[in-house]
Amino acid sequence: MDVIIITLLPLFLAWMLDLIFGDPARLPHLIVYFGKAIAYFEHRLNKGKHRVAKGACVAIGLIILSFFLTWGLLDLITPWPWLTVIVKTALIFYCLAGTTLIREVRMVFLALDKSIEAGRRQVARIVGRDTAQLSEDEIRTAALETLSENLSDGVVAPLFWFALLGVPGMVAYKMVNTLDSMIGYRNKRYKDFGCVAAHIDDIANYIPARLTAFLMVIAAGKPGLLSFVRRFGRQHASPNSGYPEAALAGILDCRFGGPHDYFGETVDKPYIGTTDRPLTTTDMRTAVRINRIAETLAILTAGLARLLMI
Numbered sequence: 001m002d003v004i005i006i007t008l009l010p011l012f013l014a015w016m017l018d019l020i021f022g023d024p025a026r027l028p029h030l031i032v033y034f035g036k037a038i039a040y041f042e043h044r045l046n047k048g049k050h051r052v053a054k055g056a057c058v059a060i061g062l063i064i065l066s067f068f069l070t071w072g073l074l075d076l077i078t079p080w081p082w083l084t085v086i087v088k089t090a091l092i093f094y095c096l097a098g099t100t101l102i103r104e105v106r107m108v109f110l111a112l113d114k115s116i117e118a119g120r121r122q123v124a125r126i127v128g129r130d131t132a133q134l135s136e137d138e139i140r141t142a143a144l145e146t147l148s149e150n151l152s153d154g155v156v157a158p159l160f161w162f163a164l165l166g167v168p169g170m171v172a173y174k175m176v177n178t179l180d181s182m183i184g185y186r187n188k189r190y191k192d193f194g195c196v197a198a199h200i201d202d203i204a205n206y207i208p209a210r211l212t213a214f215l216m217v218i219a220a221g222k223p224g225l226l227s228f229v230r231r232f233g234r235q236h237a238s239p240n241s242g243y244p245e246a247a248l249a250g251i252l253d254c255r256f257g258g259p260h261d262y263f264g265e266t267v268d269k270p271y272i273g274t275t276d277r278p279l280t281t282t283d284m285r286t287a288v289r290i291n292r293i294a295e296t297l298a299i300l301t302a303g304l305a306r307l308l309m310i
Contacts, residue, residue: 006081007310008303010088011162015299017093022100030094030171034178037062042183046193055193059179059200067165067172074167088167095162095170097154098295101126101147102288108143109284112136140279144287145256148216148248149241151291153177156215156298157208163305176204202239209240212294213247219293225250235270242272249273251290252283 023029038058045054070091077083104126112119119139124131127142134142161173180201183194213233217225228250229243236242236257249256255273 003310004307006084006088007306010085010092010167011299011303011306013085013089014092014096017089018096018099020099022103023097030091031174031178034062034066034175035182038179038182042193046183046189051192052195055183056196059183059194059197062179063172063175063200066175067168070168070171091167091171092162095158095174097150098291101150101154102291105143105147105284105288108139109281112139137278140284141254141256144248144252144279144284145245147287147291148212148244151216151294152205152209152212152240152244155295156212157205159298159302160208160211161204163302163309166306166309173204176201205240209243211298213243215294215297216244216247216251216290219290219297220251222251232272236272237269246272248287248290252279252286253277254279254283 041058041062045051045058074084074087077087104122108119108122108126111122116136116139119136120131120134123134123139123142126146129142131139131142157177158170158173162170165172176197179194179197183190184198184201185191185194186198210233213229214226217223217229225247229246232246232249233243236245245256249272253273253275255271255276257269257271257273
């Protein structure tokens with residue numbers, strides 16, 4: 001089978017599957033197994049002395065293992081082109097996470113139409129902060145902040161590593177991202193054990209986060225917002241999250257950031273943007289449209305870049 005077909009067909013098939021189905025809730029999910037592996041080692045090793053070193057070994061070991069297991073599997077089935085296409089499609093499908101979060105964000109806005117308590121319960125499904133005291137506008141803001149960040153973490157970054165290192169690189173990135181989402185916190189439990197995982201995630205997302213912001217302003221037809229993104233993106237506590245958030249804040253002419261509660265502690269995050277206004281369902285629809293256009297641009301760019309790399 002032609003190398004172009006083996007390279008591009010799985011990418012576009014997986015993208016179509018994600019657009020149609022989102023995360024397969026009733027099927028075994030690769031990321032769930034990643035999470036179980038991380039939890040297994042964290043429960044056994046995140047105690048006593050040398051937590052930084054033990055956490056580093058777990059993070060680096062799992063990332064390397066995920067890369068080479070994927071590479072080995074694909075190398076093993078090379079003689080069977082159509083099996084290769086099927087396996088690559090499944091792996092890429094598991095690594096893309098654009099549709100499910102869009103659905104979740106829509107459900108947050110629908111839940112708020114019923115009651116603020118319903119909105120708090122729904123937004124708690126997609127954010128790490130405490131939601132019990134959030135106002136209606138804080139709920140909408142949290143949902144849209146998460147939507148912009150997920151475009152980078154769930155779509156553009158996996159595609160960036162796919163373009164660079166193929167499907168094994170994409171799978172390894174998802175391990176990086178899962179490690180950060182589970183142990184990359186600065187609280188008492190994880191600040192030592194998860195610090196290396198958090199730093200690796202920062203490095204892995206450095207270029208993708210900025211690329212995401214660029215694709216978003218291009219998708220909105222507002223390249224003049226790049227200066228806005230540079231100004232506010234670097235003010236975020238995270239070296240990466242601020243860039244897609246700044247892009248969406250500029251597109252919507254709104255303000256993100258401010259105080260957030262995590263695990264009972266208040267974290268004062270810098271504001272991103274200057275226009276403090278209530279967010280609406282129309283803003284959500286605009287954000288979803290921008291996400292979809294930027295995602296399409298990312299898919300096309302990743303496919304072309306991968307062809308040039310092989």
